[in-house]
Amino acid sequence: MLQASPTIHGFQVPGILDNVLVTLFADDTTVYLRKADRYADLILCLETWCRASGARFNSEKTEIIPVGSASHRSRVLTTRCLHPDDTPLPASIHIAQDGEAVRSLGAWIGNNVDNSAPWEATLDKVNHTLTRFLRGHPTLFEKTHLIQATVGGMTQYLTKVQGMPPPVEDALVKITRRFIWEENSSNPPIALDHLYKPATKGGLSLLDLKARNDAIELTWLRAYLDLSPHRPTWAFVTDLLLNVLAPDGIAEAALFNTFLQKWDVPLAGHRAARLPQDVLLMLRTARCYGVAFAPRKLSSALKRQLPAFYLLGAPPHTYIAPKIDCLIHEHAAKTIHDLLRVSNRLRDPPRFGTHHPRRNCACSDCTSDRHHGCANPH
Ligand SMILES: [Zn+2]
Ligand SMILES: [Zn+2]
Known part of the structure; x- marks a missing residue:
C-alpha cells in the first residue's frame, strides 16, 4: 500500500530504482x-x-x-x-x-549524536561480568574464553551496526589486560600482542579486539564496494555523502565512487567532520589496509560498469574539462557503458551507414543529440 500510494514518495536516491520509503x-x-x-x-x-x-x-x-x-x-x-x-x-x-x-x-x-554514549552501558556490563568471573579464579586459558564471550560477544553487534569509537576500543583493551594479569596489569609479564597469536606460535589465541573490529569494518567495505545488483541501499546513500567531499572542479554528474576515481575523501579536518562516524571508521580502515580497486581480470560486464571519467589509473590529461563537459551534461555519460552507447554509431555497422563523420550529420542519433544540446555530435 505504501509503495503504491500516490501521495507518499519517500526518499529518492540516485542509483536506486525504487524510492526509499x-x-x-x-x-x-x-x-x-x-x-x-x-x-x-x-x-x-x-x-x-x-x-x-x-x-x-x-x-x-x-x-x-x-x-x-x-x-x-x-x-x-x-x-x-x-x-x-x-x-x-x-x-x-x-x-x-x-x-x-x-x-x-x-x-x-540521530542527528549529531555522540557515538560513544551508547557504549557506556556495554562497558559497564563487560566490567561487571568480568569482575564476577574473577571471583572464580579462572586460569589464564579460561580467561581467554571469558574475554571472548564478554569483550568479544557483548560488543560485536553494536560494533557491526555503528562501529566502535577508538576510545572505547582502547578502554576494552585495557579491561582485557587488567582481567588477564590482574594486579600485575601495569607491568604484564607477556605483552597482549603475543597472547593474540595462536598456540602454535606460542600465544593463547586471545581475542585481538582491534583486528576483530577492523574485520567488521572490512565487511561493511566489501558491501559498499559491491557493484553487483545486490549492492545495498546504504551504499548508494554513502556515495552521496562522500561525493559532497569531492574536490571542486570535478563535475558532480561525473562523480561515481571515490574507490574507483582519481579523487580522495579527506579523513581528517573540518571537511571530514561532515561525515557520519560509521562512514569515517569504514574509510579509515580502508586506507589503513590499502584497499584499492585491483581486479585480477576485468570482465566486459564489469568494464561497462566502471566510471566514464576520472577513472583511477587513467594516464594524466585523460580528462580535459571543457572536452568532457558535453559528454557528462548533454549525453548523461556516467559509466563506460554510457560512453559506448554515445559512440555506438561509430562502431555499429548497420548504423554506420547512416552516420556521416561531419558536424552537420543528419542521422537520427546526431539529430537527437543536437536536440539535447550537443553542438557537435560526431
Ligand atoms: Zn550522425
Ligand atoms: Zn556532445
Whole structure:
C-alpha cells in the first residue's frame, strides 16, 4: 500500500530504482518521509492496513527523527509538522532533537549524536561480568574464553551496526589486560600482542579486539564496494555523502565512487567532520589496509560498469574539462557503458551507414543529440 500510494514518495536516491520509503524487520517498521509527504497520508495507509490485518502500531513507541537541514529539523521540532500544511503530530509521538539518539534495531541513530554514549552501558556490563568471573579464579586459558564471550560477544553487534569509537576500543583493551594479569596489569609479564597469536606460535589465541573490529569494518567495505545488483541501499546513500567531499572542479554528474576515481575523501579536518562516524571508521580502515580497486581480470560486464571519467589509473590529461563537459551534461555519460552507447554509431555497422563523420550529420542519433544540446555530435 505504501509503495503504491500516490501521495507518499519517500526518499529518492540516485542509483536506486525504487524510492526509499519503508524498511521492515520483524515487528520494527521504519518509514522515510520527504518534506512534501504528509504524515496524515501515512496514518491513513497504516490504519487501513491495521483494520485488515488486525495488527496495531504502537504510537507510544513511535519516534521521529527529522532529516534535512538544521533549520528544517528545528522547524519540525517546534511546529510538530513535517509539512507546513499538516496538522501537528499527536503529543504521544516523540520527536528526537539534535544530539538525541534513537534506538533502531539495536543501533543508536540521530542527528549529531555522540557515538560513544551508547557504549557506556556495554562497558559497564563487560566490567561487571568480568569482575564476577574473577571471583572464580579462572586460569589464564579460561580467561581467554571469558574475554571472548564478554569483550568479544557483548560488543560485536553494536560494533557491526555503528562501529566502535577508538576510545572505547582502547578502554576494552585495557579491561582485557587488567582481567588477564590482574594486579600485575601495569607491568604484564607477556605483552597482549603475543597472547593474540595462536598456540602454535606460542600465544593463547586471545581475542585481538582491534583486528576483530577492523574485520567488521572490512565487511561493511566489501558491501559498499559491491557493484553487483545486490549492492545495498546504504551504499548508494554513502556515495552521496562522500561525493559532497569531492574536490571542486570535478563535475558532480561525473562523480561515481571515490574507490574507483582519481579523487580522495579527506579523513581528517573540518571537511571530514561532515561525515557520519560509521562512514569515517569504514574509510579509515580502508586506507589503513590499502584497499584499492585491483581486479585480477576485468570482465566486459564489469568494464561497462566502471566510471566514464576520472577513472583511477587513467594516464594524466585523460580528462580535459571543457572536452568532457558535453559528454557528462548533454549525453548523461556516467559509466563506460554510457560512453559506448554515445559512440555506438561509430562502431555499429548497420548504423554506420547512416552516420556521416561531419558536424552537420543528419542521422537520427546526431539529430537527437543536437536536440539535447550537443553542438557537435560526431
Ligand atoms: Zn550522425
Ligand atoms: Zn556532445
